[in-house]
Amino acid sequence: MTVKRMRQLTDSLAGYAMGALAVLVAALVLFIVVALAGRARPLLDIQSPLELLTSSEWHPQQGKFGFLTFIVGTFWVTLLAMALALPPCLLCAIYLAEYAPRRLRGMVKPTIDLLAGIPSVVYGLWGILMVVPFIRDTITPLAAHHLGAIPLLRADNPTGYGILSGGVVLAVMVFPVIISVAEEVIRAVPDGMREAALALGATRWQMVKGVTLRRALPGIIAAVVLGFSRAFGETMAVMMVVGNVPKIPRSLFDPAYPLPALIANNYGEMMSIPMYDSALMAAALVLLLIVLAFTIAARLILLQAVRRAS
Amino acid sequence: MGKHLEERLMLGLMLASLALVTGSLFLILGTVIAKGLPALNLAMLTQVPKGGYYLGKEGGILNAIAGSLAMATGATALSFVLSLGVALYLQLFVRQSSRFAHLVRLSLDVLWGVPSIVYGAFGFTLLLLLKMRASLLGGVIALALLELPIMVRGMEEVMGMVPFGLKEASYALGATRLETSLHVLLRQAAPGVVTVILLAFGRAIGDAASVLFTAGYTDHMPSSPLRPVASLPLAVFFQLGTPLPEVQQRAYAAALVLVVIIMIISLLTRLLARRLSKHVVR
Numbered sequence: 001m002t003v004k005r006m007r008q009l010t011d012s013l014a015g016y017a018m019g020a021l022a023v024l025v026a027a028l029v030l031f032i033v034v035a036l037a038g039r040a041r042p043l044l045d046i047q048s049p050l051e052l053l054t055s056s057e058w059h060p061q062q063g064k065f066g067f068l069t070f071i072v073g074t075f076w077v078t079l080l081a082m083a084l085a086l087p088p089c090l091l092c093a094i095y096l097a098e099y100a101p102r103r104l105r106g107m108v109k110p111t112i113d114l115l116a117g118i119p120s121v122v123y124g125l126w127g128i129l130m131v132v133p134f135i136r137d138t139i140t141p142l143a144a145h146h147l148g149a150i151p152l153l154r155a156d157n158p159t160g161y162g163i164l165s166g167g168v169v170l171a172v173m174v175f176p177v178i179i180s181v182a183e184e185v186i187r188a189v190p191d192g193m194r195e196a197a198l199a200l201g202a203t204r205w206q207m208v209k210g211v212t213l214r215r216a217l218p219g220i221i222a223a224v225v226l227g228f229s230r231a232f233g234e235t236m237a238v239m240m241v242v243g244n245v246p247k248i249p250r251s252l253f254d255p256a257y258p259l260p261a262l263i264a265n266n267y268g269e270m271m272s273i274p275m276y277d278s279a280l281m282a283a284a285l286v287l288l289l290i291v292l293a294f295t296i297a298a299r300l301i302l303l304q305a306v307r308r309a310s
Numbered sequence: 311m312g313k314h315l316e317e318r319l320m321l322g323l324m325l326a327s328l329a330l331v332t333g334s335l336f337l338i339l340g341t342v343i344a345k346g347l348p349a350l351n352l353a354m355l356t357q358v359p360k361g362g363y364y365l366g367k368e369g370g371i372l373n374a375i376a377g378s379l380a381m382a383t384g385a386t387a388l389s390f391v392l393s394l395g396v397a398l399y400l401q402l403f404v405r406q407s408s409r410f411a412h413l414v415r416l417s418l419d420v421l422w423g424v425p426s427i428v429y430g431a432f433g434f435t436l437l438l439l440l441k442m443r444a445s446l447l448g449g450v451i452a453l454a455l456l457e458l459p460i461m462v463r464g465m466e467e468v469m470g471m472v473p474f475g476l477k478e479a480s481y482a483l484g485a486t487r488l489e490t491s492l493h494v495l496l497r498q499a500a501p502g503v504v505t506v507i508l509l510a511f512g513r514a515i516g517d518a519a520s521v522l523f524t525a526g527y528t529d530h531m532p533s534s535p536l537r538p539v540a541s542l543p544l545a546v547f548f549q550l551g552t553p554l555p556e557v558q559q560r561a562y563a564a565a566l567v568l569v570v571i572i573m574i575i576s577l578l579t580r581l582l583a584r585r586l587s588k589h590v591v592r
Contacts, residue, residue: 011486018399022410025396025458026417032428035435088327095324108332110580115335117509117572119516120426121543125550125565126338129345172334179331203317226423233425235519236547260427260519267434267523284431288424295423299416 032288040282043275052282058246065279067286069248073163073256074287076249077238078231080167085174086224092175093182093223098208116176124240127169132241135168136160140253154251159243162255166242170231178227185219185305186212218305222298229294233287235260259287339569346566349559355567359529364549364557371564373531377539378568380532381446381525382515385453390507392454393461398491400462401469402477415466421459429456430520437524447535449525456520457510464509468502469495505583512575516568518543542568 037044043052043065055066096105136159143155189212197207213220243255244265263280270277357370396414404411433452442448472495480490496503518541526538527548542564549561 007486007489011488014488015399015403018395018403021392021395022399022404022414025392025421025462026410026414028455028458029417029420029424032424032432035432035439036428039435039438088330091320091324091327092331095328099321099324108328110576111332111335114573114576115331115338117512117516117576118335118338119518119543119568119572121518121546122338122342122516122565122569125546125561126341128550129341130337172338175331175334203313205317205320206313208320229423233423233427235425235427236543240547240550260425263427263431264519264522281431281435284428288428291423291425291428292420295420299419 029292033285036281036285036288040278040285043278043282046275053286056248060273060276060279063275065275065282067259067283069246070257070259070262070283071286071290072248073242074232074258074260076163076252076256077166077170077242077258078228080163080252081170081174081231082224082228084167084171085178085227089175089178089227090182090220093179093186094208094213096179097183097186098204098212112176112179115172116180120173120234120236121240123169123173123237127165127237127241131168132160132165134160135162135165139164143253152251153253155253156251157243157253157255159255161241161243162253163242163249164252166238166256166258167252169237169241170234173234173237174227174231177230178223181223181226182216182220185216185223185302188219189215218301218308222301222305225294225298225301229291229298232294233260233291235264239264259283263287342562342565342569345562346564346569349563350566351563354560354563358531363529364552365554371540371542371545371560371567373529374540374542374545374564375567377446377525377528377532378515378542378571381449381453381521381539381541382511384446384450385457385514386507386511388450388454389457389461389510393458393465394496396462397465397469398495400466401495402487402491415463418459418462421455422463425519426456426517427519427522429453430523433520434523442536444524444526444538445534445536446525446532446539448523449521449539449541450535452520452524453514453517456517457514460510460513461506464506465499465503468506469499471502472498501583501585505579508575508579508582512572515571515575516543518547542571 046063047065052065052067053071054068055064056068056072057064057066058069096108100108140155140158140160143153147153148155193211193215194207197211198204202210238258239261242258242261244257244261245255246257246262247254249256263283266276266280270280353368354370355375356372357368358373359369359371360367363369400411400414429452433448433455436451437443437445437448476494476498477490480494485493521541521544525541527540527544528538529540530537532539545564546561546568549557549564552558
């Protein structure tokens with residue numbers, strides 16, 4: 001009987017230990033928020049959060065920390081990346097889910113997985129070696145020549161380092177995220193609905209357009225939001241090609257200074273200027289909260305979509 | 311015949327997108343290989359930076375290779391122990407539909423989306439709290455946190471595929487939940503778990519933003535958990551930032567080494583998954 005008691009005791013002890021770990025994991029996000037807020041506190045005591053978010057004055061030496069420039073910069077790069085990535089990703093996901101023969105799918109999936117596994121600095125290196133020169137030598141002169149009248153496309157940045165380069169690199173980085181989630185939700189559409197459309201004489205694309213996509217729409221939106229939140233926090237690759245000039249951009253060719261780049265670039269001097277470390281931790285907190293909002297929104301949409309489908 | 315024209319057009323666009331996506335992978339790999347291979351030599355792989363290395367004098371990136379391997383290994387081991395507990399708990403110790411299980415899973419999804427620079431900043435505040443400096447241990451902690459959601463969700467997925475009957479059989483023989491976890495669930499899911507571990511390792515070894523604050527950088531080999539360590543991604547980043555072309559060349563070589571390590575991991579994943587699954591009951 002004692003052996004049995006021992007086994008039961010071990011079992012419940014292990015249960016408690018693992019349960020404690022699970023509680024820790026469940027609370028980890030909260031820990032991170034509290035820890036960052038704690039470090040940002042000294043700054044928040046003198047400057048209100050609203051002021052931090054809406055001021056574009058960035059003069060650490062004079063104790064002026066406004067995040068607006070950086071937040072706006074992050075949105076520019078991320079939105080451009082999403083706009084560039086979305087059409088090819090959706091088409092690719094549709095092809096893989098609805099058209100591709102099994103063997104081709106088996107060949108393409110590992111490629112996409114590999115793309116997801118490439119380290120961020122390697123993307124950045126590729127950006128510096130290929131994307132930046134291409135934009136500097138080909139796109140910028142072209143745009144300056146033909147599109148100079150459109151304010152959003154005014155090309156007077158001769159370096160090539162800017163939002164456009166950042167957007168292109170970031171777009172390639174979010175390919176795998178959007179494609180894999182979108183493909184999964186498209187696949188989840190019940191076959192009966194497809195067959196009904198085909199039986200009515202629809203072509204494959206008509207079926208995709210009228211039935212599959214309509215049905216999978218919430219899931220696709222979730223995939224996009226997920227890709228957005230992934231791209232929003234991406235640091236190294238963007239930082240290496242985006243120029244990092246703390247000025248609110250006016251054109252796609254201008255340099256920008258995204259929030260993650262701000263944090264990563266200044267860790268060296270953050271202990272030597274008063275309040276600088278607080279400001280950078282506050283920046284990390286702002287970044288985290290924005291990303292959290294998007295991630296949770298995406299999860300809720302997905303959950304809703306699953307519930308509707310079943 | 312408008313609808314058939316549309317069909318053809320869309321199919322063409324889809325194939326073009328597919329070519330764009332897969333092509334970009336080969337473009338990136340091609341660039342890194344073309345630039346990195348000429349810069350790579352034996353000294354790069356077997357020496358640490360010597361005096362004047364950053365001015366183009368001799369030396370190599372062995373410090374970064376060793377540092378990256380040490381950090382990623384430590385982080386993967388730490389994360390594995392934590393993740394295994396959580397994954398087994400979610401699988402066998404709570405009801406699948408319980409509110410707590412949902413909460414933990416939502417939290418893991420959210421953690422999966424947390425940017426690595428935020429893990430770095432959080433690791434930094436932890437180090438300050440513990441009165442430590444940037445070190446191997448700091449890097450291990452930050453990377454372990456980064457790996458945690460990948461590992462737990464991955465393990466849960468592969469453990470979920472173990473047939474229910476096997477668990478029932480184990481319970482029917484009088485095994486406790488823990489015994490069922492370790493002898494049935496973990497053993498059956500082993501090939502998948504190995505895949506998940508390698509995936510997380512690959513993610514950790516390539517990450518730069520989270521080790522920037524927490525591990526620092528040094529020209530020496532890793533010696534103590536409390537000293538700073540070098541890492542390959544930061545070796546790429548820092549050497550690229552110098553103005554000398556000779557030193558930038560070495561950044562290309564370091565990037566190639568990093569990519570080769572990632573490719574080896576990816577290949578290993580495929581091979582192991584196939585080999586290990588021989589003994590699994592289906």
